[in-house]
Amino acid sequence: MAEEMDTCHVCGVPRFITGEHLWLDNGDIVQARDQANRLVFMECENIEPVFRLIERTIGFPIERIVITAMRRAVRSYITHLIPQEVKEKIRKSELDPVPLARSLTDVARYFGYGRIEILDVRNQGDPEDYLIADLYRPFSVSMVAATLQGAVEAVMGSERRMSYIQLFPGAYRVTMVNAPHPEELKGRMLMQPYLHRDGGLELERCEGCGGPAGLSKYRWDFQEGIITDTVFGRRMTLIGPAELEVVFDELEAELGESVSRVVIEAQRRFTRNGFFNLSEAASAEEFRTQLALRGMGNLEDISVDRNRLTMKLRNAALPLFVVGIMQGVYERVLDRDSTLEWEVTRDSDLIIELRATR
Ligand SMILES: [Zn+2]
Incomplete structure (x- = not known):
């Protein structure tokens, strides 16, 4: 993907958004290449405050649960997005992973996740491998860092251990190393498969790209990875609902x-x-x-x-x-x-x- 965004000349929405996703007749959004992957397009500035409120109420941090859920969902999405032969070549160190990593950070920008800059990658197929990246204005640092982790795991087909530090407000440095996850989180948190049901609901369509005409009131700032509702000024993101639901299910199973x-x-x-x-x-x-x-x-x-x-x-x-x-x-x-x-x-x-x- 190029630095410039390919947008519809009528509604102004990136063609990636309306080309890779379908707004179905039952009020659902799904990935076009794998319609079992459902997404929602939602106001996102309240996601972190909801997590903080939960933590204050229950009295302990939930970030590990959030990261695990998000990582798994992204891994599933990216696995379907990248052709198998590309993944195989990168895994065998026959292909430089950086161009692919950059195009995936473009996807994250289209989704309104903020700007992700890949700083350094080592890919020799041994335990010394690592990836370092900076995140600017992520809608949620834990969810976007987990997105990066899920994407790397999808491409590499193996687990990474991830940590991050804050550089300054709104900016974070993420480091990932080649290591399996701690045992205690394995096998928990299974996502419910998404089942489509027909609905008979028709959204008005854009005549330029065929996407929903209602998207025209949102503005994509591709450089910064920010989607804004131009009428009310709210920041938006495109995200799988399953990861948030799994987080809440997991917390509910533990805490009632x-x-x-x-x-x-x-x-x-x-x-x-x-x-x-x-x-x-x-x-x-x-x-x-x-x-x-x-x-x-x-x-x-x-x-x-x-x-x-x-x-x-x-x-x-x-x-x-x-x-x-x-x-x-x-x-x-x-x-x-x-x-x-x-x-x-x-x-x-x-x-x-x-x-x-x-
Ligand atoms: Zn359009």
Whole structure:
């Protein structure tokens, strides 16, 4: 990939984004080459604060769990993106890995992960191998450092041990060495395979590239790896929901349901304070479009009045986030508090009921 971004002349969205990903008729976004890989396009500035809030509530760091989940998901995504013969040549030290590494950091910039600069790579196929890179303005340092680790592992087909230090605020140096992961995290955290279900939802398409027309209000700063919502100024990222869900599942398995409540409560607060522009959606149809543009699922049913909100979202991604967002949107729009009931059915339908309390 070149330094310049190849963008659609109509909507301004990088062709990589709309070419390598599909916005399906059921409110899901998937990788075009492997439709079992689901992604969401979401506001990301609240991800680190949610992690910090969880840590404050439970009283210990969760970074190791976050990194493991993200690394595994990225490894799966990149494995499908890179042709097998390229990986084989790099593994045999027959091909310089740096050009490939640079094109992968371009992918990360398209995804809004910030700027990644590869400083030094040693690839002789022995235990002395290493990779050193700097990260600038990652949306989450643990998740982006883990992304780099997952990408290297996908290409090399073996595990790396990763650590990072902060150089100055917003800049980090990541070092990876050729070593297996600590034994205690192996075999835990299995991701649920993604199953597609048809939905009958059609997003308006851009006539230039065929991607969703709604993406035109986002701006890609390719040099810095920053995607911005031009209307509300929020930073966005394209990310697999599975890694965040696995993090929450893992924490819940260890700590019980209080983790879900913390995640929902954090999202409710962000949203009630105006974080998500979803609260600006004027109609159920617009709301449905906004959720589908984010790949969060297919809004089948919603009913809202001053006393009550009920909704059903099919194949919901990140249900804890959606629940918290919905509660925040409802409370913000009506300026009332609410009680919450929700469940995810066996078919991955998210059902939410909110009742206003004052
Ligand atoms: Zn376009």
